Each structure stands twice: as structure tokens, then as C-alpha cells.
Amino acid sequence: MNKSEATASRLSLSNRALGLSAPGTSSMRSKANALKESGVKVINFAAGELSFDACQDMRTGAIEAIENARNRYTPPIGLPALREKLAQRVSQRTGVTFAANEVAVTAGAKQALYNACMVLLNPGDEVIVPSPYWETFPTQIRLAGATPVLVPTRDDDYRLTLEAVQGALSERTRMIVINTPNNPTGTVYQRQQLLAIAQLAFERGLWVMFDECYRGLVREPHEHHNILALFPALKAQTVLIDSFSKSQAVTGWRVGYACAPAPVIAAMHNLQGHTTSNPSSLSQYAALNTLNADSTQFADQVNPFLQRQLHAARTYLDRLEGIRYAPPEGAFYLYIDIASRLGGYYRGQPIRDVDHLADLLLTEAHIAVVPGSGCGDPHCIRISYAVEYQELIEGLSRFAQFMSAIVMD
Structure with missing residues (x-):
């Protein structure tokens, strides 16, 4: 090895960095934005956000914070008043008492999830993750040195079952991840499913990471269930994750929170103090105003x-032969199985895989979707139906035309 090669080796990226890739959602968003800037009208079904402007109470709270010069640092894990209010609200809706020292405010739910992984997981630990999954779950678990154990849910209406969890358990299992309403599938976990998993976790002494960021966005007649409301004894083993981003249409404001036992929150405080410090003060005051407005x-x-x-x-999709989708019960996603079109030909061009199909939808039909490959699923795509109505209709019309033009051997 010569000197330049030795220097390059010393100055290379870390193994951790080399193992990271950009989230599929942000990658597709970047591609769609680049196409838009070239003058092409793109229908963006890839964005995980409402088309609404921010909730008025959030806007009012932020404006008042600006006018009152609320520009300074807050404690690393949030304003005391906000943590107290969140503890009250979570206590009311779960029936399980939380105190302010059991709440951490974070820069979005993603940071709450990361903090939980970093303070609870060790190298060699295993974490049960339902598949398909939001791709951040396994990535953050690996960053903590642990191993995600991916459990297929396709045959169980895209929900984790007790039997599936039991089959994935090992002596190294430390945590189970549950995300309901689910991203990317849109499914909502049923009461008995959650109760059974909660009982198992309680008996085995396992942590449960319960992500309910879409809890306020549920389609009729379905109902969201909080795992602690169903099984209060699990509180000492549960990290609840929630956010204002989706329900209040403020994805860019970055304000989420975690509820967990006080020692876990104290560890998050120490970690967050050395990473981002506090979330945006303006976003915190906006969230507090929203909670107070009730x-x-x-x-x-x-x-x-x-x-x-x-x-x-659904009216559009149900007309397409061979196209199925997960039960769309919550959030604002349709998780569409396009396996019947893979291997076919679009205008003479063979469709190699789901990523290729997603690229063709963008370049040929000018529709941005999220390929399921990033979610551990090579057969599906995710679209958001939270766009403007006219964009929804135009985008689905393009999608239907594209899918109908695929020729199978």
C-alpha cells in the first residue's frame, strides 16, 4: 500500500456511515422535485404529509412565541409546561398515570425512536419488527448495534400476530416494535391482537416500542387502541411514541415526544443534551398552545x-385487474400489491423489479410513489391519498393508464 492509499484508508467513512442509505421517501421526493423544477407536472403520492396548511392553534402558538421573543434554549427534553401538559393528556387518554418526568419532547417522532433505541438496546440484542416496515425502524436498531428480526405480516392482513411473535422470539429478544395505525400499510391493530402481544411482552420482560403517530387519523368504522389502555401493567416496559407532525399538518416543524419510565426519560435527556439539545422552542410553544386549546x-x-x-x-384501484392493497384503515396510505405487473413490459421495456416500476411511474407517468423495497417488500408500492382532490384523481388516472399498458407474457 502506497502513502496515498494509506491516507485514503485512514480518511474513509466509518463502517456505520457506509451501511446507511437515504430513506426511500426522501429519495423519491428529491427525484420528484427535480422533475418538477424542469417544468414537468408531477403528482406526488410519495409525501407522508397532509395537503392541509398547519393547524390554526399551532400557527397561533408559534406566532405568539415569536412576538414574545421565545427564542432561547429550553431544557433539552422540552419545556416543563409542555411535558406536564403532555403527561396529563396521555394519562387521560390511556387511563394510566404519567408524570412530567416520564415525558421527553423531541425533534419529531424520529428522534424519539432513535433515543429509545440508543438508551435501551445493546449489541447482540434482537428487536422484533413487523414487515413491511417504516424503513427507519430497522436502520435505527442497527445504529444501536442491535439486530432487527423481520417478521412477515402479509398473510395476516399486514398485522403482527401473537403466533408470529412467538415464532420470532429468542433468548436475545429485547424489544417488540408496534406501529398502529401503520406506515406503510395503513392497517390498524385490533384490540385482541394488542392484548395478546402485551401479555406476552409482560410475561417475557420485553420492551414494547409503541409508535402511534397516526392515532388521530383513523377511517370509519375502525378504532385506534393504545396498548397501555388495554394492558396498564405493561407501563414499566413500554415506550409510547407520538408526534404533532401528521395530525396537525406540521411535518416540517419537528416536534414529537416519548412517554416512558422515568429512568428511560432521564437517559434520553442525557443523550439529547449531547446531540440536538432541545427541539425548536417555537414548535414547542405551538404544541403547548394546541394542547391548551383542546x-x-x-x-x-x-x-x-x-x-x-x-x-x-378505491373506486379507481378496484377497477384494475390483479391489483390488491392492504386494508386501508388508518393514516392516509394505500399499500398496493403490484406483483402481478412485475416481469411485464411497458412500451416494450421489461419491468425488472418494484424500484424500476416506481422509476417508470415517475419518468413516464409523472407520478411519485414509494417503492416497497425500502420497507422490506419487493411486491408493493405506497401512495398517499392525502393530496388535493384534483391531484388524487389525475394521479390515479395516470396510474390506471400506466398499469393497464403493461403487457404480460
Whole structure:
């Protein structure tokens, strides 16, 4: 090895960095934005956010914070008043008492999840993750040195079952991840499923990471269930993860939170103090104002809109032969099985895999979707139906035309 080669070796990226890739959602968003900038009208079904402007209570809280010069650092894991209010709210809706020292405010739910992985997992630990999954789950688990154990859910209506968990357990299992309403599938876990998993986790002494960021976005007649509301004894083994991003249409404001036993929150405080420090002070004051307002007006607008959007989307998709999708019960996603079109030909061009199909949808039909490959699934794509109505109809029309043009051998 010569001197330049030795220097390059010393200055290379870490193994950790080399193992990372950009999330599929952000990659597709970047591709779509680049196409838009070239003058092409792209229908963006890849964005995981509402088409609504920010909730009025969030806007008011942020503006008041600016006008009152709320520009300084806050404690690393959030304003005391916000943590206290969140503890009260979570206590009310779960029936399980939480104190302010059991709440950490974070820069979005993603940081809450990362903090939990970093303070609870050790190298060699295993974490049960339902597949398909939001791709951040296994990535953050690996960053903590642990191993994600991916459990297929396709044959169980895309929900983790007790039997599946039992089959994935080992002596190294430390945590189970549950995300309901689910991203990417849109499914909502049923009461008995959660109870059975909670009982198992309790008996085995396992942590449960319960991500309920879409809990306020559920389609009729389905209902969201919080695992602690069903099984309060699991509190000492549970990390609840929630966010204002999705339900209040403020994805860019980055404000989420975790609820967990006080020692876990104290460890998160230490970690966050050395990473980002506090979340945006303006976002925190906005969240506090929203909690104090205690209004359902925004949700009362959003959920009927999403109900109508879903009905329109299913009308289009149900006409397509060989196309199925996961039960769309919550969040605002349709998780579409396109396996019947893989291996076919679009205008003479063979469709190699789901990533190739997603690229063709963008370049040929000018529709941005999320390929399921990033979610551990080579057969599906995810689309958001939370876009404007006219964009939904135009995008689905393009999608239907594209899929109908695929010729199978």
C-alpha cells in the first residue's frame, strides 16, 4: 500500500456511515422535485404529509412565541409546561398515570425512536419488527448495534400476530416494535391482537416500542387502541411514541415526544443534551398552545376529507385487474400489491423489479410513489391519498393508464 492509499484508508467513512442509505421517501421526493423544477407536472403520492396548511392553534402558538421573543434554549427534553401538559393528556387518554418526568419532547417522532433505541438496546440484542416496515425502524436498531428480526405480516392482513411473535422470539429478544395505525400499510391493530402481544411482552420482560403517530387519523368504522389502555401493567416496559407532525399538518416543524419510565426519560435527556439539545422552542410553544386549546376542529376537518379521498381512490384501484392493497384503515396510505405487473413490459421495456416500476411511474407517468423495497417488500408500492382532490384523481388516472399498458407474457 502506497502513502496515498494509506491516507485514503485512514480518511474513509466509518463502517456505520457506509451501511446507511437515504430513506426511500426522501429519495423519491428529491427525484420528484427535480422533475418538477424542469417544468414537468408531477403528482406526488410519495409525501407522508397532509395537503392541509398547519393547524390554526399551532400557527397561533408559534406566532405568539415569536412576538414574545421565545427564542432561547429550553431544557433539552422540552419545556416543563409542555411535558406536564403532555403527561396529563396521555394519562387521560390511556387511563394510566404519567408524570412530567416520564415525558421527553423531541425533534419529531424520529428522534424519539432513535433515543429509545440508543438508551435501551445493546449489541447482540434482537428487536422484533413487523414487515413491511417504516424503513427507519430497522436502520435505527442497527445504529444501536442491535439486530432487527423481520417478521412477515402479509398473510395476516399486514398485522403482527401473537403466533408470529412467538415464532420470532429468542433468548436475545429485547424489544417488540408496534406501529398502529401503520406506515406503510395503513392497517390498524385490533384490540385482541394488542392484548395478546402485551401479555406476552409482560410475561417475557420485553420492551414494547409503541409508535402511534397516526392515532388521530383513523377511517370509519375502525378504532385506534393504545396498548397501555388495554394492558396498564405493561407501563414499566413500554415506550409510547407520538408526534404533532401528521395530525396537525406540521411535518416540517419537528416536534414529537416519548412517554416512558422515568429512568428511560432521564437517559434520553442525557443523550439529547449531547446531540440536538432541545427541539425548536417555537414548535414547542405551538404544541403547548394546541394542547391548551383542546380543540377538535382541525381533526373534524381532516378525517372526513381523508374518508372521501379514500373512497375516491378505491373506486379507481378496484377497477384494475390483479391489483390488491392492504386494508386501508388508518393514516392516509394505500399499500398496493403490484406483483402481478412485475416481469411485464411497458412500451416494450421489461419491468425488472418494484424500484424500476416506481422509476417508470415517475419518468413516464409523472407520478411519485414509494417503492416497497425500502420497507422490506419487493411486491408493493405506497401512495398517499392525502393530496388535493384534483391531484388524487389525475394521479390515479395516470396510474390506471400506466398499469393497464403493461403487457404480460
